[in-house]
Amino acid sequence: xxxxxxxxxxxxxxxxxxxxxxxxxxxxxxxxxxxxxxxxxxxxxxxxxxxxxxxxxxxxxxxxxxxxxxxxxxxxxxxxxxxxxxxxxxxxxxxxxxxxxxxxxxxxxxxxxxxxxxxxxxxxxxxxxxxxxxxxxxxxxxxxxxxxxxxxxxxxxxxxxxxxxxxxxxxxxxxxxxxxxxxxxxxxxxxxxxxxxxxxxxxxxxxxxxxxxxxxxxxxxxxxxxxxxxxxxxxxxxxxxxxxxxxxxxxxxxxxxxxxxxxxxxxxxxxxxxxxxxxxxxxxxxxxxxxxxxxxxxxxxxxxxxxxxxxxxxxxxxxxxxxxxxxxxxxxxxxxxxxxxxxxxxxxxxxxxxxxxxxxxxxxxxxxxxxxxxxxxxxxxxx
Numbered sequence: 468x469x470x471x472x473x474x475x476x477x478x479x480x481x482x483x484x485x486x487x488x489x490x491x492x493x494x495x496x497x498x499x500x501x502x503x504x505x506x507x508x509x510x511x512x513x514x515x516x517x518x519x520x521x522x523x524x525x526x527x528x529x530x531x532x533x534x535x536x537x538x539x540x541x542x543x544x545x546x547x548x549x550x551x552x553x554x555x556x557x558x559x560x561x562x563x564x565x566x567x568x569x570x571x572x573x574x575x576x577x578x579x580x581x582x583x584x585x586x587x588x589x590x591x592x593x594x595x596x597x598x599x600x601x602x603x604x605x606x607x608x609x610x611x612x613x614x615x616x617x618x619x620x621x622x623x624x625x626x627x628x629x630x631x632x633x634x635x636x637x638x639x640x641x642x643x644x645x646x647x648x649x650x651x652x653x654x655x656x657x658x659x660x661x662x663x664x665x666x667x668x669x670x671x672x673x674x675x676x677x678x679x680x681x682x683x684x685x686x687x688x689x690x691x692x693x694x695x696x697x698x699x700x701x702x703x704x705x706x707x708x709x710x711x712x713x714x715x716x717x718x719x720x721x722x723x724x725x726x727x728x729x730x731x732x733x734x735x736x737x738x739x740x741x742x743x744x745x746x747x748x749x750x751x752x753x754x755x756x757x758x759x760x761x762x763x764x765x766x767x768x769x770x771x772x773x774x775x776x777x778x779x780x781x782x783x784x785x786x787x788x789x790x791x792x793x794x795x796x797x798x799x800x801x802x803x804x805x806x807x808x809x810x811x812x813x814x815x816x817x818x819x820x821x822x823x824x825x826x827x828x829x830x831x832x833x834x835x836x837x838x839x840x841x842x843x844x845x846x847x848x849x850x
Contacts (some may be wrong), residue, residue: 505611506533508543511619516604518626519722520735521594521656522586523604527619529574529583530608534616543608545569547587548618555599560621563605576687580694591657594626601625628655630665630723633737638719642748644707645717649737651704652723656734665723668733669706671698676716676743683741689718695736700724713746713832746832750780753809753826758842760816771813771844775826778809782830788813789825789838797825797838805829821845 508530547567550558577585609615630652639646675690682689719740722733755776763769785805791798825838
């Protein structure tokens with residue numbers, strides 16, 4: 468009778484090899500490690516397009532997720548597609564072809580107010596050669612050469628001849644306004660006379676003062692605190708900006724506008740005007756100064772009581788009082804600290820000496836007004 472161990476071994480002589488094969492097969496079931504598929508950005512749905520000068524401003528929100536709702540690992544490359552129907556027909560999105568690529572490293576430079584904005588150029592010659600053409604734009608993004616996002620919504624528009632660019636804007640600072648002026652325009656960018664008299668649209672941005680010099684040469688070099696926004700319109704080549712603050716740095720751009728189709732088109736941005744207005748404008752001199760002699764009493768020495776009208780200046784910081792023995796000179800400052808109220812008591816008058824008082828107003832920028840009209844005082848006089 469065979470031993471139990473021998474019987475067990477004899478019952479399945481191939482048990483161990485079979486088990487080994489199964490184990491090997493199990494280890495190899497997933498196959499060789501496969502490379503991860505490149506992430507694909509989610510498609511865009513908010514593309515907008517508007518003609519501005521000899522170009523089309525495309526704007527949209529950059530994707531933040533992949534198609535499987537995972538965060539994008541980096542900023543994608545942007546690709547712009549275009550289709551044109553020069554005979555007046557309507558182009559199809561399937562006809563759109565890649566015309567421009569903005570590399571990932573440059574995309575951040577075109578983000579304004581959280582949206583990507585890029586001006587796709589169109590030459591005046593192309594617009595003039597195809598006056599009835601319709602243009603279709605769409606965009607897509609990608610993180611790899613192999614796979615791009617789906618194309619965005621398509622935007623369809625017609626393009627028109629636009630006014631030539633305003634070559635420069637002059638800014639002059641006054642106490643109440645920044646006065647802007649420029650030369651009027653009379654032709655399109657293609658050299659033809661304008662079909663109508665232009666109006667002008669003024670835009671303003673607030674920028675970092677450290678970028679002022681560079682921005683004056685190239686608007687793209689501006690470091691924006693507040694983006695370029697519409698300020699106002701005018702039919703003449705000048706505009707007063709009364710909504711400004713001293714000490715802030717502003718960048719101005721002006722566009723000429725003419726009617727086109729059912730709406731209007733604007734020229735490209737003018738050469739920028741950059742200005743930091745400084746308050747160098749003194750307040751008006753105080754009015755109504757009066758000086759009254761108050762004789763001595765047992766409890767108080769003789770002194771002068773001064774009063775004057777309240778200054779109407781909105782940025783008033785205070786007043787200064789001067790005393791002189793000559794009517795035509797300002798004299799000695801009696802108030803090292805600014806007075807907040809339009810009144811002063813001079814306790815240092817000298818008996819028997821006729822004197823003259825003057826008052827000035829000082830604003831918060833340190834500008835001092837001219838002296839008021841003098842007020843004479845003779846200490847011998849009775850109140």
